[in-house]
Amino acid sequence: MTESIDNIQRYLIENPDAMPSQIATMLNVTEWQVVSMLPQEQVTLLPLLEKDSLLASLPEWGPMTTIIAVSGSVFEFKGPFPKGKYAHGYYNLITKGDGLHGHLKLDNVSAIALISKPFRGNESHSINFFGDQGEMIFKVYLGRDRQRVLLADQVVRFKALKARVSSTA
The missing domain is CATH 3.40.1570.10 (HemS/ChuS/ChuX like domains)
Known part of the structure; x- marks a missing residue:
């Protein structure tokens, strides 16, 4: 789970224009996990x-x-x-x-x-x-x-x- 959180945070920083649904698909996490890290x-x-x-x-x-x-x-x-x-x-x-x-x-x-x-x-x-x-x-x-x-x-x-x-x- 910690690895997922780190990956989401890093992805959000490196790809600020990416939409949560895209990030969730890319990282194989739920869209909620991404949204909760915005x-x-x-x-x-x-x-x-x-x-x-x-x-x-x-x-x-x-x-x-x-x-x-x-x-x-x-x-x-x-x-x-x-x-x-x-x-x-x-x-x-x-x-x-x-x-x-x-x-x-x-x-x-x-x-x-x-x-x-x-x-x-x-x-x-x-x-x-x-x-x-x-x-x-x-x-x-x-x-x-x-x-x-x-x-x-x-x-x-x-x-x-x-x-x-x-x-x-």
Whole structure:
């Protein structure tokens, strides 16, 4: 484990632009192990007790990009994060047939990380949901306009959330 920590720290220093998922694959570690080693200015952990209020607020943020990566395949959905409600042990994403929908087993979420890390030289912010084995369950990136510029109101919301969480930690 110590060797993994040293390898992650060294890789982060030598490759500051690498994304956590890439590093995890390169070093054969979990994405959570990488995220937990990011510099403090790049990652803030959201208390799990706040996951319901976070998920309830996301539909108000506007269009975002939700990413699910499974076995090397990456699924992306661009659009508003849907409203949801609890039923039958799941947080059910509610849509009228269009857009992202599904069923989230939130009991399996062990950590939520608010990550601010440049991607391909551009400002980037995401909300990352991790499972108890360190795996990424899904992540939600802030939306961008047609010129690929982050949506300013979302950046304000994200930074306010990070600041609030950091001040209570």
